[in-house]
Amino acid sequence: MPRMGNQVARDVPGVVIQRLPLYLQALRHIDGTGVEVVSSQELGDQLQFTPAQIRKDLSYFGRFGKQGRGYNVKRLHSELRRILGLNQQWNLALVGVGRLGRAILGYEGFAPRGFKVVAAFDADPTQIGKKVANITVQAMSELQATVRQHGIQICIVAVPPTEAQAALETLVKAGVKAVLNYAPWAGRVPNGMHLREVDPVLFLQSMTYYLKPS
Amino acid sequence: MPRMGNQVARDVPGVVIQRLPLYLQALRHIDGTGVEVVSSQELGDQLQFTPAQIRKDLSYFGRFGKQGRGYNVKRLHSELRRILGLNQQWNLALVGVGRLGRAILGYEGFAPRGFKVVAAFDADPTQIGKKVANITVQAMSELQATVRQHGIQICIVAVPPTEAQAALETLVKAGVKAVLNYAPWAGRVPNGMHLREVDPVLFLQSMTYYLKPS
DNA sequence: TTCTGTGAACGGATTCACAGCA
DNA sequence: TGCTGTGAATCCGTTCACAGAA
Numbered sequence: 137m138p139r140m141g142n143q144v145a146r147d148v149p150g151v152v153i154q155r156l157p158l159y160l161q162a163l164r165h166i167d168g169t170g171v172e173v174v175s176s177q178e179l180g181d182q183l184q185f186t187p188a189q190i191r192k193d194l195s196y197f198g199r200f201g202k203q204g205r206g207y208n209v210k211r212l213h214s215e216l217r218r219i220l221g222l223n224q225q226w227n228l229a230l231v232g233v234g235r236l237g238r239a240i241l242g243y244e245g246f247a248p249r250g251f252k253v254v255a256a257f258d259a260d261p262t263q264i265g266k267k268v269a270n271i272t273v274q275a276m277s278e279l280q281a282t283v284r285q286h287g288i289q290i291c292i293v294a295v296p297p298t299e300a301q302a303a304l305e306t307l308v309k310a311g312v313k314a315v316l317n318y319a320p321w322a323g324r325v326p327n328g329m330h331l332r333e334v335d336p337v338l339f340l341q342s343m344t345y346y347l348k349p350s
Numbered sequence: 351m352p353r354m355g356n357q358v359a360r361d362v363p364g365v366v367i368q369r370l371p372l373y374l375q376a377l378r379h380i381d382g383t384g385v386e387v388v389s390s391q392e393l394g395d396q397l398q399f400t401p402a403q404i405r406k407d408l409s410y411f412g413r414f415g416k417q418g419r420g421y422n423v424k425r426l427h428s429e430l431r432r433i434l435g436l437n438q439q440w441n442l443a444l445v446g447v448g449r450l451g452r453a454i455l456g457y458e459g460f461a462p463r464g465f466k467v468v469a470a471f472d473a474d475p476t477q478i479g480k481k482v483a484n485i486t487v488q489a490m491s492e493l494q495a496t497v498r499q500h501g502i503q504i505c506i507v508a509v510p511p512t513e514a515q516a517a518l519e520t521l522v523k524a525g526v527k528a529v530l531n532y533a534p535w536a537g538r539v540p541n542g543m544h545l546r547e548v549d550p551v552l553f554l555q556s557m558t559y560y561l562k563p564s
Numbered sequence: 565t566t567c568t569g570t571g572a573a574c575g576g577a578t579t580c581a582c583a584g585c586a
Numbered sequence: 587t588g589c590t591g592t593g594a595a596t597c598c599g600t601t602c603a604c605a606g607a608a
Contacts, residue, residue: 149599157555158536158547165511165535175567183536187567188601195569203607204566221558228554239453245534249551287564290557297379314557316550320459321379322372322397330560332553333372336530337463339546340442341371343504343528344435346544350501363577389589401589402579409591417585417590566608573602580595586588 148196155193156216158183163213175206222250229255229288229312231303232295233263233273236318240294241269253292255282259299276303280310290314297321304331362410369407370430372397377427389420436464443469443502443526445517446509447477447487450532454508455483467506469496473513490517494524504528511535518545 162182166174176187183190194200194212197219201207217223228246230237233256241253256271258264263273274282282288291312295303300321307315314330317323320338325331376396380388390401397404408414408426411433415421431437442460444451447470455467470485472478477487488496496502505526509517514535521529528544531537534552539545 151599153559154552154556156559157552160555161534161536161552177567182538184538186601188603189599191567191569192600199569201568203568205608206567219559220555221561221563222555224563226554226558226561235456235458239456242449242453243550244449245549245551246554249534249555251551251554289561289564290554313561316553316557320375320463322375324396324398330557332557334548334550334553335459336548337459337465338368338371338375339530339548340440340460340465340504341374341434341436341463342368343530343544343546344440345367345370345433347435347440347503347527349435349438350503365577391589400579402581403577405589405591406578413591415590418588419586420589568605568607570605571603573600575600576598578595578597581593583590583592585590 152193152196153220155185156220159190159193160213160216160220160222163209163216167209167213172209173202173206174209174212176201178206224250226251226290227254227286227288228252229257229279229283229286229291231257231276231279231291231293231307232299232319233258233266233268234294234296237294238268240292240318241271251290254286255288257282259295259303276306279306283310283312288312290316292316292318293323294318366407366410367434369399370434373404373407374427374430374434374436377423377430381423381427386423387416387420388423388426390415392420438464440465440504441468441500441502442466443471443493443497443500443505445471445490445493445505445507445521446513446533447472447480447482448508448510451508452482454506454532455485465504468500469502471496473509473517490520493520497524497526502526504530506530506532507537508532 162179176190180187180190200212200215228251230240230253256273257276257279258273259276264275266273291307293303293315297320300319300323304323304325308326317331317333318335320335322333323331376393390404394401394404414426414429442465444454444467470487471490471493472487473490478489480487505521507517507529511534514533514537518537518539522540531545531547532549534549536547537545
């Protein structure tokens with residue numbers, strides 16, 4: 137099991153990584169209440185996780201707690217930020233400036249948490265050159281150059297389903313390493329590229345299974 | 351392991367249920383190409399799942415394939431829709447009509463897939479009575495009555511984090527059974543209520559782990 | 565005493581491998 | 587022969603339970 141000298145622990149289960157941002161959320165909240173130390177029990181109550189799971193998750197990355205006490209809230213928060221690579225701003229590019237894409241460009245939830253959309257692309261020639269939320273829409277052919285120039289590693293895809301696979305392939309070619317996909321299309325993507333499906337309808341469609349027909 | 355006489359198979363792993371909407375997406379696409387039969391292999395190629403996983407997933411619900419042939423695309427699509435309860439329209443309510451909430455009200459991706467936002471609520475008195483996308487914003491105090499009247503079982507939460515827990519509690523009291531939560535707040539929710547976190551920043555924050563700092 | 569960190573045990577999900585049907 | 591459906595085997599994540607530090 138991964139012991140790390142300082143920084144990089146490999147083969148941490150993906151599901152653990154996906155929980156870390158939730159820990160961050162909870163810690164931020166707890167910090168806001170002025171509490172300085174939390175136990176895995178208390179953190180678990182907050183998030184509805186078992187204390188054992190929290191201790192095990194954290195143990196992949198180091199020893200952050202004090203026996204008999206718990207975890208220092210600010211310290212753990214800052215360690216997790218470091219582990220997730222959140223001590224820097226991340227530049228994003230958006231592909232697709234239809235209604236959904238425009239809403240994403242206008243979303244004020246990214247910037248305060250360190251993500252900034254700095255470029256936008258569309259396949260539709262009539263959109264190119266238009267300014268949306270202070271960003272000039274560019275042609276897809278410019279994507280690779282712009283992405284390199286701004287050091288963009290993450291893109292958001294918000295195109296119609298018929299264009300999704302083509303958009304993904306452009307991103308792969310441009311060397312983009314992570315994609316947040318709003319398109320209703322589960323894209324195929326080469327090994328090593330990180331793709332998260334965030335089409336909200338997917339979430340709704342799985343919840344209806346548990347509901348009574350009405 | 352669940353054999354089902356006709357309809358209800360219990361204790362299907364949640365992770366299986368969450369894959370079914372992806373199967374639906376892939377089948378819809380395949381159907382659009384005119385292909386009439388798919389093997390688990392082909393469906394798996396499309397979605398980057400193993401064929402064995404697909405066969406096992408489907409076997410929780412019945413026997414939909416023909417040995418030596420594969421699955422009839424239209425038939426499987428319609429079976430999965432039935433299993434997920436997607437043969438009806440689902441009415442949704444939105445809580446929170448700030449910028450994000452308004453974008454959600456304006457999103458045209460719900461209706462064509464059977465979900466319709468029919469009511470909107472906000473805690474801010476200055477918003478109440480305003481019309482947004484043809485829907486009149488109501489006070490939170492009206493939520494329970496409206497939800498019952500429209501048979502709403504699913505709500506979308508798009509409020510600031512400080513108000514998220516209160517909003518969730520109102521929904522619990524109103525008997526809402528499923529929540530799509532856009533608020534950056536991992537809510538605590540009673541057993542039996544279905545909550546999906548869709549704050550996009552959570553997804554971004556877990557992907558940065560795999561990226562190089564820039 | 566309290567609560568962390570962690571091997572060991574457990575349980576659940578994925579994959580294997582093959583029997584059986586078309 | 588080709589591909590499904592499915593028990594058995596495997597893999598992997600969660601939980602247990604306890605040794606050890608404060």
